[in-house]
Amino acid sequence: MSQTATVDRSASPRRIASLALPALVVLAAEPLYVLVDTAVVGHLGRVPLAALAVGGTVMTLTAWLGTVVAYGTTGRSARRFGAGDRAAAVAEGVQSSWLALGVGLLVAIGMQIGGGALARTLAGGGGDVAGAAAAWLRVAALGAPGLLLAAAGNGWLRGVQDTRRPLYFVLGPNLVSALLCPLLVYPAGLGLTGSAVANAVAQTLSGVLFAGALVAERVSLRPRPRLIRDQLVLSRDLLIRGLAFQASFLSATAVAARFGAAAVGAHQIALQLWFFTALVLDALAIAAQSLIGAALGSGDAAGARALARRIGLLGGVCGVAFAVVIAAGAGVVPSWFSSDGQVREQAMVAWPWFVAMLPLAGVVFALDGVLIGAGDVRYLRNLTIVAALGGFLPAIWLAYVLNLGLGGIWAGLTLFVVIRLVALLLRVRSGGWAVVGAVR
Numbered sequence: 001m002s003q004t005a006t007v008d009r010s011a012s013p014r015r016i017a018s019l020a021l022p023a024l025v026v027l028a029a030e031p032l033y034v035l036v037d038t039a040v041v042g043h044l045g046r047v048p049l050a051a052l053a054v055g056g057t058v059m060t061l062t063a064w065l066g067t068v069v070a071y072g073t074t075g076r077s078a079r080r081f082g083a084g085d086r087a088a089a090v091a092e093g094v095q096s097s098w099l100a101l102g103v104g105l106l107v108a109i110g111m112q113i114g115g116g117a118l119a120r121t122l123a124g125g126g127g128d129v130a131g132a133a134a135a136w137l138r139v140a141a142l143g144a145p146g147l148l149l150a151a152a153g154n155g156w157l158r159g160v161q162d163t164r165r166p167l168y169f170v171l172g173p174n175l176v177s178a179l180l181c182p183l184l185v186y187p188a189g190l191g192l193t194g195s196a197v198a199n200a201v202a203q204t205l206s207g208v209l210f211a212g213a214l215v216a217e218r219v220s221l222r223p224r225p226r227l228i229r230d231q232l233v234l235s236r237d238l239l240i241r242g243l244a245f246q247a248s249f250l251s252a253t254a255v256a257a258r259f260g261a262a263a264v265g266a267h268q269i270a271l272q273l274w275f276f277t278a279l280v281l282d283a284l285a286i287a288a289q290s291l292i293g294a295a296l297g298s299g300d301a302a303g304a305r306a307l308a309r310r311i312g313l314l315g316g317v318c319g320v321a322f323a324v325v326i327a328a329g330a331g332v333v334p335s336w337f338s339s340d341g342q343v344r345e346q347a348m349v350a351w352p353w354f355v356a357m358l359p360l361a362g363v364v365f366a367l368d369g370v371l372i373g374a375g376d377v378r379y380l381r382n383l384t385i386v387a388a389l390g391g392f393l394p395a396i397w398l399a400y401v402l403n404l405g406l407g408g409i410w411a412g413l414t415l416f417v418v419i420r421l422v423a424l425l426l427r428v429r430s431g432g433w434a435v436v437g438a439v440r
Contacts, residue, residue, distance in 0.1 A: 013314065015291075016291070016310075016311070016314065018163075019161065019163050019290055020283040020286065022164055023158065023286040023287065024279075024283035025171065026166050026167055026170045026171075027282060029170050029171055029174045030063065030174070033174045033178055036181065037198070038052065040181050044191060051130075051131075051135075052136060052195065055196075058118065059137075059141070059144075059199070062104075062141075062144050062147060062148070063151075065148065065151075065239075066147055066150070066151025067242075069100050069103075071238055071289065072377075073092055073093060073096040073231065074286070074293065074373065075234075076159070076230075076231070076439070077093060077159025077293070078159040078161075078290050078291075078292070078293025078373060079294070079375070079438050080438050080439075081160045081294055081297060082294030082298040082438075083297040083299075083437070083438035085438065086217075089160050090156060090217045090219050091219055091220070092156055092231075093159070095227040095231060097210075098223045099152070099228050099235075100148035101145055104145030104147065104149065108141045108144045110141075111137050112138055119131075119133040119134035135192070136196045138196075140199045143199055143200035146200075146207025147203040148207075149206075149210055150169065150210050153166065153169065153209075153213060153214070154170075156214075159289075159293060163286075169213070172205075172206075173205040174206075176201070177199065177201060177202030180197075180202075237377040237380070238372075238377055241377070241381045244381075244384045244388040245388070247388065248388045248393060252409050252413065255396045256268075256406060258400055262345070263346050263406050265343040267406055269334055269343070270410070273326070273354070274354065274413075277358065278361070280318070281315065281361070282365060282369075284315055284365070285368055288373055291311075291373070292374055293374070296374055296434060296436050297438050304434050305428075305434055311366045311367070311370055312366050314366060316359055316363045316366075317362070318362045319358045320358070322362070323356075326354060330355075334348070334351075349405060350406050350407070350409070350410045353407065353411060353413070354410060357413065357414045357417050360421050361417050363424075364421050367424040367425070367428055368380065368424070374433045376427070376432075383420060383427075384420070386423075387419040387420050387423070390419070392413065395408070395412030395415050396412040396413075
């Protein structure tokens, strides 16, 4: 394969969509497979389903680590690609793959040693659920190296503006696993273990496909500690940013639970819909990472700033579209998730806040992608910490103290989004993020 880059710097809506739509399918593949897996295991009974929930939480956190690796790789790879050096762009993928493989092996080995203790901790003690969760986790964790290799592969392929191969490398194994899971669980008689085997097979197959794509590039596969160290610094900032998000949303759920079962149920409905919209808007952010990195790598700071404005505008348009749909479904959508009248009534308390923040969130998610693509992750890290500690967390705990209910919690989430929006707009307008060159 040629080592020279062929960079499409077009910022047209069609070009952005050609990167965003395949990325969206890749983002949605894992959650959809989890739904299939849950449906299959759910028919085994209450204990296996609870065990899957416990074990699945650990693997979800592993997948989140993969997302951090992928996002950190995309911007660096895109800069190299934009500078006309495809080999260097792929080399970033080689090093992130070594990093991913190392972490994945640590997870796999760690779960063989400590999976039982971790399952007991998450399940609240011993018992059937903890035992079943530990057994599931030990098998499923064998797929962790493949899971993280696939994440690194997604990162560098997005960087070289190839979102089609990841589509096949993720969808294919997930479809195989979706077919394999019920066969192993029921006809093969493996029960819950069959689900874990299907997970591990899919993740390993996906990792092998992405590793094969690296080999096909015919670049050096030798580990380079300096590059891995640089990627670790970038991943560290993204990880800290992610932890601030996790702490904020866990706290929001904890406060909602203190307002009663109906309130926390309604909060869960609105929050999962919020996460779904974030998933869709993240596809636009991924396109932004690739295009912004390439523009800055080619030395086109003015083009990058123009692209940032266009991406932000598109994010706002998508946010408005979601707001219209969610507003129109106010009287219907909550009933899809609960037949409890009190839960639906509480959902209507959160709904106006949910609808109002979506246009703002659309811009925020898009500009997040712009700054990640530019490698400006330290700013994003600091902003998220400030918005969480100075806005979201004080607001939701004040809602608890003043007994403001679910409306207070979602007002806190809206404040979180507003703080980030203002700071992101100021940062993008300043142009301080638009540092040109193959490396930042």
